[in-house]
Amino acid sequence: MVAALIAVIVAVPFGADVESRLSQGGITAPGSEAARADDLLNTVFKSGSPHLVFLVKAPASVDDEDVAEKGRALTGRLGDEPGVVQAASYWSLDRARPLRSSDGRTALVMVRLDGDEDTVRTTAKRLLPRTVGERDGLEITATGATAVRMDIEERSEEDLVKAELLAVPVVLVILLLVFRSVVAALLPLLVGAIAVVGSFVILRLLDMVVPVSVFSVNITTALGLGLAIDYSLFVVTRYREELSHGHEVADAVARTVRTAGRTVVFSALTVALSLSAMLVFPMYHLRSFAYAGIAVVVLASIGSVVVLPALLAALGRRVDALDVRRLVRRRGAADKPPRSPEEGFWHRLALVVMKRPLVFSLAVVAFLVTLGLPFTRVEFGDSDDRVLPASSAAYQGAQVLREDFDSREGSPLSVVLPGLDATSGAGDVTAYATALSEVPGVTRVDAATGSYAHGRQVAPPDEASGRFGAAEGTWLSVVSDTEPYSEAGLGLVGLVRDVPAPSEALVGGQAALLVDSKATLGDKLPAALGIIAVSTFVLLFLFTGSLLIPAKAIVLNLLSLTATFGAMVYIFQDGHLRWLVGDFNVTGLIDIDTPVLMFCVAFGLSMDYEVFMLSRIKEEYDRTLDNTAAVAWGLEHTGRLITAAAALVAAVLLSFATSGLTPLKLLGIGLALAVVVDATLVRGILVPAFMRLAGRGNWWAPPFLRRLHRRIGLSD
Structure with missing residues (x-):
């Protein structure tokens, strides 16, 4: 405990300025055609889009x-x-x-x-x-692109501070309602602070080796507080439960670490593996979220199974000190007698669901699939000035460009022809520029040989035309009247690339970078999903010894995400419910990185609750071999905690809804919705319904896998 305190004191000044040291980019796919074009413009021509x-x-x-x-x-x-x-x-x-x-x-x-x-x-x-x-x-x-990015970064830092100031008091109130003790309620917040501060240090150290995106700090704070509080909630609850069973402090701590602590470590491993799927993507913007997420998960679990047990051992039975219920007792209210598990809400809910499992499961599945239908019409884009609030100067300037200028001068496509000399190959450049100017949507093509529009030269070369030539080749600027991230803007990239060129042609620019990023994400997505599915299946098999439970967990977790992805499109792409979630600019697009990030984070959080629930169900099933009773008992012992944990995580995430930045608002609301749906409809109804339908088949595995599980399985 002393060592942890010293580490935090040392870490705070080292990690305090992490945001000022991290990188702003990383959203492009390295090695893509557009990235190569932009790299040549930077290094060879010292020119390109402004x-x-x-x-x-x-x-x-x-x-x-x-x-x-x-x-x-x-x-x-x-x-x-x-x-x-x-x-x-x-x-x-x-x-x-x-x-x-x-x-x-x-x-x-x-x-x-x-x-x-x-x-x-x-x-x-x-x-x-x-x-x-x-x-x-x-x-x-x-x-312009850089002014917009800088404004996004500045507002992200401001909104993060505001979100923290809003989230911490709400979280403390919820913890007081759960624990009814000031001391017990403060412990999860302490572990959360350790996890966040430690992650900032890790991000700064990583930035010395690899590029790390500044926007990873947002996910670090949200996950750090959320997961640390989740894990601490289960550990402290189990410790108090062991004390209530008459165990001495030392024995209660040991039993807590052996049961809840083991579950925390296993849960952290599943969440970390879900987040690690983002490492398959080459864009360091996404990889940074994996770095930050894995770091904070590891630190949250260490804090919960190392630092927190030490605190509990030091506090002993004083963990219940400053009991807020004393205020009620002083007013003459009598303590309620303890309630048996069979009388609890979650136990009764599980029994009701398991009496008609097919009806309940079909109803909830149909509801979630319906909520997810809007995602079938999703349109992807990238963050531009429109994710900023209307008060932003960069946004206001971009709006003037849209409304008062005929073409998008600030975001042209750049066509690089490496190896083609603009002087000796002037005829080829002229012919190519003329052909490009005939492409629908192109208003002007500027080249070393002059400017072209609608299939003819409209201006001869001038002093500024020299920027298009170099010893290593030449390039052309293709100006259009389309929004870069619109459907027409992205389609224009393909049309330009289809025009026959006199030599190798590399098309770059904002729209081309997005087209190539979409292609890269599509290529890597199967590998990312495979990592999540395989790692989840293997770990849950090692945890339960079952083949059906891991498959069920993956399917139900995917179902819990349908509402999230549907809401993403319905609210943020279509612009509905802005009165509820806060005003924002509707672009008709969803930031291309956000679904990947939300999927990995939300899937990991869903697995978090799955593991905690399964741990208690399996504990009772191993004791009684009664599947129905085990499910009801396990839900009763975790339902309240999972609901409280979900409320805590949702409170942290919903604080991001106050952001003026659309991606942060979307991330907070989307993940909060995923957590709430998972903790209520999935854990409360679908899990007991599916486990009742499967019966003892829940725990089936072929003999050779049962033997393997006995040898290497994760059991007490």
Whole structure:
């Protein structure tokens, strides 16, 4: 216990600034065509899509000579800044019409920065405060991919603090209702704090070796508090139960670690394996969630089976100190006599369900499948400015681009032709650019040989055209009038890639990166699902010695997720129930990484409750060999705890619903719904119904597997 306290004191200052040290990117699929194109643009051409787009609003017209002079000066000043490889504007590009708004009052300055994602972010942090705002009578607003990402990161940090401040008091109240003792209620919070602080340290250490996404901090906090509280809840409850049976403190601690502690370790292993499935994806954004999740699960389990038992041994029977029920007794209320298990709500519910198991199971399955139907029309996208609240400057600037400009100048496709010389191959470049300009949705193609639109050259090459050529090849900018992450924007990538090129052509840009990320996720998803299914099946077999129970657990866990994924589309893609969950911008898309993250986390949490429930059912079945009685007894001894644990985890997750960021709001509400559905409909109805229908077949395994289980199974 002393060692744990010293470790926490040392860890707090080391992990306190972890968010400022982690990386912001990692959402692209490394090695994909789009990633290779963007890498060549960065390293060879020092050019490409702008990282920052400044909207410069004039009092009257951007064509006024005074405004034009200030615009050229601003462009030149930005171009001379360290870390800026290119700055171009309406004024420096000979008053290019697409860079002026329809009302003539706003013009664009586009800035490309040098370096990787973290270097770009550092440069942008230096530039933005010195550029935006009222400058020389001009109103300057910043948007663009990097400005949006920075705003998302900043708001994520703020929302995380707000969520913690909201969640902790609610969790403490629920723990007081469960334990009715201040001391007992504080123990799970203490273990949760240890798990979160320790995970921050691990993330910072990992970042010294591999890139770690800053957004993994959010899942660390939610899982750390949720799982640590879950595990501690079961350990403390079992300890108090052993004390109530007349055991001495030392014996009660030992028995608690041998039973509940063993179950906690096994549960943590199943959750960690579910999260490890994200390691098969090459995007370090997803891999970071696995790092963070596995770290916090391990620390939560260690805190629950090592630190917490030490605290319980030190406290002894004082674990029930500061009993809140004394207030009631002082007012003259009498203590209720202890209630037998047969009189409990969960025991009676299990018996009711098991009298008509087929009716109950079919009704609940039909209900969950119905809730999940909206997911059949899911449309995937990526986080852009629309995940920000309407008050965000980056979002407001992007809206001006959408509404007042004819084309998406800030998010063109980039077509890289490595090995094709723009001078000797000028004819090939011209022919290719002309063909690209004829693609539906393309408004303009800029190349080393000039600009093209609708199958003809509309402008000769100028001073800015030199950026399209290098010794290693050339590239073209394909500007369209489509939203990058829309169905039309993604379809445009395929149309551009289908145009015959004079040499190898690599298509990059925001839309192309998303297309390739979707393909990569689709390719790796079977492996991820296989890891979850196989590891879950094997571990539950080792835990129970049964073949049917692991299969049942996987099927029911998938069912518990149907409502979550249906709600994801119904609420966040379609825009329903915003009055209930908090206002957000409806994009008609779901962030492509979120379903993968939610599936792995929610499946792990479902297995968490499955293991705790099965541990008590199996304990009673081994004693009585009566399947029906064991299910009712096990549900009675875990139903209240699982419900309390689900309420605690849901309280932590729902605090994320207060976020102004749509992905965080979606993650919190979706996972909270998954936890609540699993703890009520699945554990309370489907598990007893299915186990009643299977009867003694629940515990069947062929003789050779029974012998294997006796040798290597996880039994007391």
